[in-house]
Every structure is written in C-alpha cells, then in structure tokens.
Amino acid sequence: NAGVTQTPKFRILKIGQSMTLQCTQDMNHNYMYWYRQDPGMGLKLIYYSVGAGITDKGEVPNGYNVSRSTTEDFPLRLELAAPSQTSVYFCASRTTGVSLEAFFGQGTRLTVV
Amino acid sequence: AQSVTQLGSHVSVSEGALVLLRCNYSSSVPPYLFWYVQYPNQGLQLLLKYTTGATLVKGINGFEAEFKKSETSFHLTKPSAHMSDAAEYFCAVSANNAGKMLTFGGGTRLMVKP
Numbered sequence: 001n002a003g004v005t006q007t008p009k010f011r012i013l014k015i016g017q018s019m020t021l022q023c024t025q026d027m028n029h030n031y032m033y034w035y036r037q038d039p040g041m042g043l044k045l046i047y048y049s050v051g052a053g054i055t056d057k058g059e060v061p062n063g064y065n066v067s068r069s070t071t072e073d074f075p076l077r078l079e080l081a082a083p084s085q086t087s088v089y090f091c092a093s094r095t096t097g098v099s100l101e102a103f104f105g106q107g108t109r110l111t112v113v
Numbered sequence: 114a115q116s117v118t119q120l121g122s123h124v125s126v127s128e129g130a131l132v133l134l135r136c137n138y139s140s141s142v143p144p145y146l147f148w149y150v151q152y153p154n155q156g157l158q159l160l161l162k163y164t165t166g167a168t169l170v171k172g173i174n175g176f177e178a179e180f181k182k183s184e185t186s187f188h189l190t191k192p193s194a195h196m197s198d199a200a201e202y203f204c205a206v207s208a209n210n211a212g213k214m215l216t217f218g219g220g221t222r223l224m225v226k227p
Binding site: 004031033035040041042043045048050056058090092094100101102104105106107 | 119122145147149154155156157158159162164203205207213214215216217218219220
C-alpha cells in the first residue's frame, strides 16, 4: 500500500521563486490536509479539503494556494517563496468513517534562501 | 474552536522508567483525541485514539492514555521506557465525528537514557 505520497522530499528555493508540492493518496479518503512543522511549534494547518472541488483555509494559509480537482491529489502551491516558508511540510489524509485515523506522508523539507 | 497544550517540549527518562507525556485540550464539543509518534525524518504514525466508550485506551508499543473529561486531559503513559521509544510525540484533537479540523499540540520530544 502506497498510502500518502509526497514529492519532492527535499527542495531548495531562492526567494521569489515558486513551486508546487505534490501529494497523492490511494485510500479514497475524502479529507486531506497540508501542515507545516517548525521546530518546537508542532504542526500548523495550512489548508484542508473535505472532497474534490472543496478547499478551506487553516491557521496559516498566507503565501500558499491549493486545489483539489480529484479525490487522490491535493497539491500545495507556493508563490513568491520567502525565508519564513522554510519548513517541513506534511500532507495527510483521513477517512470520514469510524476509524478517523489520519495518515501522513513522509514530508517535504523546504529551504528558502 | 479547539486547541491542544502539551506540557514540556522535552522529557528525559531512564530506560525502564515510567513515561508520562502530558496533554490538555480545549474543545467546545465532545472531542476525539489522538496521540501520534514521529521518528526522525519520518511522517507521523498513530499511537492510539479515543473516540467514545472506555476512557482508558491502549495503543501500540505498550502505550496507553486516559481521557479525563473533568480535567480536559489525555496524558500518554508507558510503564517501562525502551530506547526505541525515543521520538517526538504529538497530541491532537478533533471535534467528534463531524470535525474536519485536526489540531495538534506543540509536541514533546522524549529522550531515553541508558
């Protein structure tokens, strides 16, 4: 089982560049999430989606955009990268059934210089 | 609105000693509560969860947690620490089955001394 797959694993961006972090899940989960993890700050929710075509802002959405054209894919777009966006990014998916367990990808370590 | 507070960003125990990681939550509706573990350079894995029913829940690797509504707590324990338990642990809350948001605490790094 692939679960949640994130690409790339590592990336270095220059200030002002843009990029897309890819996230794909093969569990047919409705809910998908993007978090960023900064040292000592836990995970902060950037955006989430409850199904194809539906997205909503989390705690820290500024500087990011998302789309959800299919159930499987939930890409995160960074426009005009800034040093404050240096972080580890995690994608997760979750069923709406009784399990409620969220499954996480391996993360993308992004450095903006 | 919901939030999670984990007391102690770093906890150090000796191998074989009791592990206690603290988690307090706030939620305007009955919560679902989770503990996740993160090993270095990996994603998060579910340790255990409380949804309804028995307030003492058991998870993988000998961990357990007790939901105490009166104290709004969900502390994680393990009777005897093992070196392999060294990792970062996150408590999370979701507002029952209709909750879309999964909110995490700041994390506690557990160190195990030989």
